[in-house]
Amino acid sequence: MDKYETTAKYNIAETCCASISIDELVSFSEKDGVKATDIIDFSAIQNYGEIRGSASLRGHLSRLYSSKVGTPLPVDNILIQPGAISANFLVFNALLSPGDHVVCHYPTYQQLYSVPASLGADVSLWKSKPDNKWLPDFDEFKSLVNEKTKLIVLNNPQNPTGQILPKSLLHKIIEFAESNNIIVMSDEVYRPLFHGTTPMDAEFPPSILSLGYKNTIATGSMSKAYALAGIRTGWVASRNADIIEQCAVARDYTTISVSQLDQQVAAFALSPETIHRLLSRNIQLAKTNLELLERFVIKHDEYCSWTKPVAGTTAFIKFERDGKPVDAKVFCETVQEKTGVMFLPGDFGFGEEWKGYVRVGYANKTEIVKDGLEELRKFMRKEYDDLPVCD
Structure with a gap:
């Protein structure tokens, strides 16, 4: 991503909803007469501020996590971090020691299994099944857990597939984890960007903090679902205050505090007056854009296969020719060189077993996605047959 995104003409590897400006953010407020200058308190002294995060921002997050549950999430059970990547690292650094065992939902963002391994933990991958709408097998999950299992790591909604762990499966995971006193962490950075399922559906996935188990952790950020990656604001939340204290101790050596200015923007975005219109924009x-991508896949179904995403911003599409997966890295490099279209090779980004897969980020600006897919269509007609395939 770092190497290629600055030169991409059509970035459909981007995983954030098309980012917005502060002026655009203000336009989503239901309050009349709000200006961009109203978001930030320009009279405030720029010291470290509230060390664990602003009361306003944590209050809005508490409200969101407390919705439709019997026990509200206390404000003190939330720590603000500079992005979800920092939030995830903080959890791992605070909780894991050499010799611990971790079970990680897979495929997923590499940080979620590589960082635990770098800290000396033994990591087992709980693999989603592409032939079963990317659902992993619960019995397989149970077989991976052992007496040293300290942490179960989920990614819900899932990057790169855009699928969800449904409510019934989450309940099974929680029941099993609770009976074995195992902590469950869920990276929920793509929540609440649900566009193929609704809260009315029986299997709609609640947040991991809403399932009645104390030893649960959720991480999130303003980057993906809220289109504000530039303010670098994320969080760790848990039902267990002791877990938050462990994280806070580790945090003293890495973060101190997060920018007051960034937190003020985040608090405005998550306020009741703004969040609904902002999320509506991003879900729509x-x-x-997913309709555009689906048309492309259908038109090229002799080469493409997928499970249509129901949440998040990413799709995992397999490209084949003559029954063999194409070399996805060569495919992506050649496409960008000849068309300016960027997406991410699956085996390069998520593990060697995903040969032929590419991750497409479809929530950039609609004109970018539309024009990029048109350029890709031309490439498929003229150049695709010349790509190498994998054995």
Whole structure:
């Protein structure tokens, strides 16, 4: 991503909803007469501020996590971090020691299994099944757990597939984890960007903090679902205050505090007056662009296969020719060189077993996705047959 995104003409590897400006953010407020200058308190002294995060921002997060559950999440059970990547690292650094065992939902963002391994933990991958709508097998999950299992790591909604762990499966995971006193962490950075399922559906996935188990952790950020990656604001939340204290101790050596200015923008975005219109914009953007991507896949179904995403911003599409997966890295490099279209090779980004897969990020600006897919269509017609395939 670092190497290629600055030169991409059509970035459809991007995993954030098309990012917005502060002026655009203000336009989503339901309050009349709000200006961009109203978001930030320019009279405030720029010291470290509230060390664990602003009361305003944590209050809005507490409200969101407390919705439709019997026990509200206390404000003190939330720590603000500079992005979800920092939030995830903090959890791992605070909780894991050499010799611990971790079970990680897979495929997923590499940090979620590589960082635990770098800290000396033994990691087992709980693999989603592409032939079963990317659902992993619960019995396989149970077989991976052992007496040293300290942490179960989930990614819900899942990057790169855009699928969800459904409510019934989450309940099974929680029941099993609780009976074995294992902590469950869920990277929920793509929540609440649901566009193929609704809260009315029986299997709609609640947050991991809403399932009645104390030893649960959720991480999130303003980057993906809220289109504000530039403010670098994320969080760790848990039902267990002791877990938050462990994280806070580790945090003293890495973060101190997060920018007051960034937190003020985040608090405005998550306020009751703003969040609904902002999320509506991003969900509709994802729906519109996913329709464009679905048309492309259908038109090229002799080469492409997928499970259509129901949440998040990413799709995992397999490209084949003559029954063999194409070399995805060569495919992506050649496409960008000849068309300016960027997406991510699956085996390079998520593990060697995903040969032929590419991750497409479809929540960039609609014109970028539309024009990029048109350029890709031309490439498929003229150049695709010349790509190498994998044995």
